[in-house]
Amino acid sequence: MNQRIIGSILLTLFAVVAVLIDTESRATVSAMTARTTITDGPEVVEDNMHEFMEYVFQPTYKRLKVSMAAKPEAKAGWKAIKSDALILAESCNLLFARTPEEGASDWNKYAVSSRVQGAALYQAARKQDFDAATSSYKSMLESCNACHRQFENGRHILSP
Ligand code: HEC
Numbered sequence: 001m002n003q004r005i006i007g008s009i010l011l012t013l014f015a016v017v018a019v020l021i022d023t024e025s026r027a028t029v030s031a032m033t034a035r036t037t038i039t040d041g042p043e044v045v046e047d048n049m050h051e052f053m054e055y056v057f058q059p060t061y062k063r064l065k066v067s068m069a070a071k072p073e074a075k076a077g078w079k080a081i082k083s084d085a086l087i088l089a090e091s092c093n094l095l096f097a098r099t100p101e102e103g104a105s106d107w108n109k110y111a112v113s114s115r116v117q118g119a120a121l122y123q124a125a126r127k128q129d130f131d132a133a134t135s136s137y138k139s140m141l142e143s144c145n146a147c148h149r150q151f152e153n154g155r156h157i158l159s160p
Pocket residue numbers: 049050051053054057058061088095107108110111114118140141143144145147148151152156158
């Protein structure tokens with residue numbers, strides 16, 4: 001065999017190995033995609049409502065209360081408001097996975113209004129508009145409290 005033939009045999013072998021490796025890695029990717037389809041999640045991690053509010057909503061509300069006490073002087077203050085407003089607004093979506101059997105439509109109504117006002121607060125903070133932010137913040141807390149009044153017998157009434 002001359003060198004040219006050996007060379008082309010080697011090249012062909014390389015090509016075959018490359019195709020095999022590629023097919024295998026694609027198979028791995030599609031297997032991973034299959035494992036992470038929507039049927040595997042999202043899932044409720046903490047199904048105890050008390051713990052959920054205590055660790056997701058309460059610290060966020062406490063931070064926000066401090067940030068909203070006065071108009072932020074610097075960008076960092078607005079960032080803090082934006083962050084907590086977004087966490088609260090998005091967390092309201094997690095309340096739909098926790099709707100109780102009794103009073104479900106009221107529960108969902110309060111979750112929606114808290115989310116809408118939380119989103120408005122987030123947008124106002126993006127524009128650094130403190131008046132609009134203050135009004136959305138107060139409306140949001142009224143919606144939070146509306147749920148607490150009905151489902152918590154008026155415990156946990158939050159103040160701005
Ligand atoms: C759809 C109903 C609902 C909405 C909306 C809601 N909460 Fe709650 N929240 C609850 C319930 C129920 C509890 C009481 C949980 C328990 O102690 O069993 C609670 C408790 C709390 C507590 C007390 C936690 C503790 O450990 O004592 C805080 C703080 C709180 N919520 C903050 C908020 C904030 C802030 C919002 C609005 C952005 C909000 N919640 C919106 C249902 C709601």
